[in-house]
Amino acid sequence: MKDVETAEKYVGRPIDRLDGAAKTTGEARFAAEYPFPGLAHAALVHAAIPRGRVTAVDDAAARAVPGVIDVLTHENAPAMKPARKLSMMDLSSMVSGTSVNYLATDEVHWNGQPMAVVVAETPEAARYAASLVRLTYQELPARVDFAAEEPNAVPQKSSMISEAKADKGDAIAALAAAPASVDLRFTTPPHSHNAIEPHATIAMWDGDRLTVHEGAQSLAWMRRHLALRFGVPEQGIRMLAPFVGGGFGGKGSVWAGTLLAVLAARATGRPVRLALTREGVYHTVGGRTPSTQRVALGARADGTMTALIHTSVSRIGRVGGGPESITAASRHLYAAENIHLRQNIVELDLLPNTFMRAPGESIGTFGLESAVDELAWELGMDPIELRRRNEPERDPVSGVPFAHRMLREAYELGAERFGWSERVPEAGAMRDGRWLVGMGVATAYHPSMHMAAHVAVRLSADGGVVVRCAFHEMGMGAATAQAQIAADELGVPLEAVRVEYGDTDLPPGPMAGGSVQTASVAASLIEACGKLKRSVHALARRAPGSPLRGRRLEELTARDGGLHHAGGGETYAQILARAGRAHLEAEAKAGTLGFMVRMLRDRRRYVKAASGVHFCEVRVDRDTGEVRVSRWLGVFDVGRVINAKTVASQLRGGIVMGIGLALTEETLVDHRTGRVVNASLADYHVPVHADVPHIDVHCLDDPDPTMPLGLVGVGEVGITGVGAAVANAVRHATGKRVLDLPITLDKLL
Template structure:
């Protein structure tokens, strides 16, 4: 891995600057084409028919009325659809198997596994005809007993198994005995509901077959692994599949896996011999694409009279689907945040007959920190301590569970800066003591935490004789400025103007990139871009050194600096244009290929030695109507330790976005599942409430900009850390304003009154 200390570079001119996003103009002018906006001759449209039961078998399916609708081309069911190859089970030896959202082989079986599972696909000349005809398909079912009520099934939870990348348990000392003996303790039960992603762009696929060659325009967070998955499911060579995804209108984890809509669009296009577009409605997204698991959590803390923790107990129950799902690392942050001699962590699972749950921004940490940071705040109340002071007294020097070293950890600095900027010293310690007219005013804090990791990425960098640079990598751009930051990195590494760097991305024909998830993409691609730039500079220097009279003869790469469009040793040097012209070269290209087994092994070795993470401190002020219980967030400040910041503008935007999403989690969002039928009853933005502008105050964000020495360019990852701790900060502010501890999200009027 290329670290800050090892790389060769020129003077940094663009890294750290607030550079405008390169795709901004295309998106605001409508020039950017998303997955459902690519025209093709003869384009047909598809719509899904959802199952109306949670578990059972289809005994008959009447498609006559649907086929009679003008414009209908085909109705595919398990009775007439060509079977796909079943998905492969997950194996760490091939991480692309991770993207199988469910084990269901759609339309190759009469089995129904959840309420909403697609049981037929209608293909028509227009989306209106397809959508209407889909309502006329009449399946008949033999229902089987189904388990869909999470609360009722909680007592049957079983221990969750860990894996190479995610621990599910931890034991240090005897936490239960220490808890029982502690002079001061809290022991609380928390619940969080299911949540759904609500990206501006719903999931959409445009699929085109040309013989055994497939082109797919897709809203995906994982281009390379989607390509592998489609090749496997449709039994064509991987080189015959091309996935195009230059613009993705939000994902938050929901577009990281391969869901039914994508597969059935490709299946339908092959069946009818025409390009097919399948754009999911909001309701179809909720019913065929998984969201975040609900959870119940117990957090029990024991402390001495001075506030030193003696015991931490954190256990959880979450769910997966019977046909798939991603267990959430709910206790992940608890492993790392507080020093205690006795720690007991356990995660448990139940399997339900519901659509598989999946990753959602900061999976595990977002809901786990709600419980942990609320419990820490409640312990501060029990002790009569300032909640920041309690945290500082228990800030660890090394990882609390296994003693590993932190690559860097600036939690103290984040709280110190935040307290000063927020005016924390003006907080009246007593609950309910601060008022503004009818509003009770409260202030709360919470810690943010998200681990950092790097996966293998490939990249090529080409430099031509005119000094123009092209960076090529099949990465995903979901609006976070991914291509902009890689252009900034390349410009600085090669010492060329930012305007001369072009980034090609969003295409599976380009060098492979890991998916955009886990706050890993920027660091992973940056490592490849840094290595490719270094390789390119070495190649250019080799050309210069072979030229008679070159001022760079005899120089080693460690002695030269890339600047002013060339390589220089002090004042002596040459431009790239001059070097390439003398060598008779039109361009020089450097390529770095990902070696996933090697990097995965290196990543696992790093995890044994170091703890790498982004962290931060949230400061929240709320106003609570004393009569109605209405909660309004009136001020917010977040201070973050996110390593080196590449783009000041996009970084701040990402941090604010996570906080807004956390406010929705705290105060509004909740997927409602009928405990009798397993049907989602609020599948859309009319009934699933997300924050709007009126709900969001001015959000001030600051970052410490301290590089992590064990990460490429010192960057850590920004996209997910800022949602972690948000819900707890709101709950803690409500506790300060009202004296009421809300343990169950969302924080609604009835829970405050």
């Protein structure tokens, strides 16, 4: 239809975030900031052993603290129902952070597990009283040392979401016969979530009706999860998350803080706020698994890859966690003649791991792209040229076509903009005073898809548009992007569009994870806008005196706040006024079954992914080994860019997080007790402004024809390849190949 070919006025532009003023003035309220009459405060009591049972609880001193309302333990807490097992027929089962039925059992499954909740009139009283609760344990043998347990790893099972193995030809024989080869072992440590807003919940019961304020990435699935755990109708639960102060995967699951806040509110009959301390996040919210990886590459003298072997070991918890797709990028990036991929897992008595920005790919690309760079050194070949020679025309493993792939163009443009030709090939040859200068490059890759979303659009007689969908705003400008799309689809000014989101009273949106939210909501939004235009057209073409009377919709264009053709047109306000209508509404619903069918169909037809190239310059102090990232360029193929400003911001954020992965971040676990020993931002080091250079981001902005509006997804691709780009630049500066993250001074001296 001609009306869907509306000239874009807003899509692609660098529009300021619509919620920017609210956030910068303090008007925006986050999960812990809602006042309620009679609001009580809760604090957690954490287990001090990795595995065992609580044999006695001494809460007398805690109960004696002025202002304490109750102390809930397994001895007196109301029962919750256990979490359901993972099922692709019930996607809400994906958000169970752990399988532990908190306070319904005396069992301890990891060091830090919440074993009691103190509820008091003030947060200070709750925290102090929690410190006075004494637990006595019967300790059982525990496995908490990942390195020691690695030999006990077992093959990971493939699933609809993650394929754990792949074979093409005989990679082992090809590696042995290759004229040139590298065979490397990489390790990456655990990582913990550190969103600006620590996890917080406010829960309030009214009979069987429950209201929850929660920083959440998955409102619809979380609501269903809570309904099942507390045995109440799903429709009786309202969850609100209009603003989320950072998510990155950690707020995509239901963790102990949420469940115990709801439980405490039910037990006390009071609204309860439970805001985790930073240390509490480390002990109750999962993070990224550690990994060991073997990457072996074989090639002919001209660089043509004859063998690619990538195997991994990661961890899950005894009571939850999911395997990560560490070898996923190795399926798709290089046209190796023989490929062997395997993922293995080991089960430990630790807090289960969970989603963390680009789970699997972020650390898997460190191994793969570092190995490719080392192969280039072995061959005496430019690392960009090596990648170009092995760029596949079709997917190397499945043989299906790529839906969209412009890596050659990204490398060419990036090399020109970064000044790659000025790179001296020899290691350690580029210097600036006491600094050794190195330049590194690595490929970024993350799969793309879109999920089910339900969107409602209302058009009012005054020309205003309201878009309604319970999607999530975690700082990426989601509402702004959807407003831009709606404005262009309906041909109205951007300021005429209002977007309502972050509330389960709205039509359900998708999880904000896997870089799927923008495309998922956009698909349904475009459909709803199309229905709305057809409804408006039906009113206009029957109205006496309308310039649209008798006109087919295919002849019209949505612009200037209405429907128009070459000879004239009418605004929406005029059409609705003529028809005596105050408003019109349209909805688009996409169900889970349709999503599953589409995902399986598309997987057989295409490989869909966002991709890109990182160019990194580092400076390494020749005496101290201090590493400074001094320059960065990322060139990305992420399909259509909806908002140039927020897309660049998302990609920069991923790169900054990747610099932390490369140089500073590491969760330290005591191998005797299973305790996280650096559970604070004083000891767990995330990048600060002084660690991050200006980051130049460029997007090719070429639509993927198989995706809604041609957009692919940008939330996660930015972090993939970053660790390798830094390591490759350090290799060039110093001649040393660092195989174990983070790249700290001791590994370079």
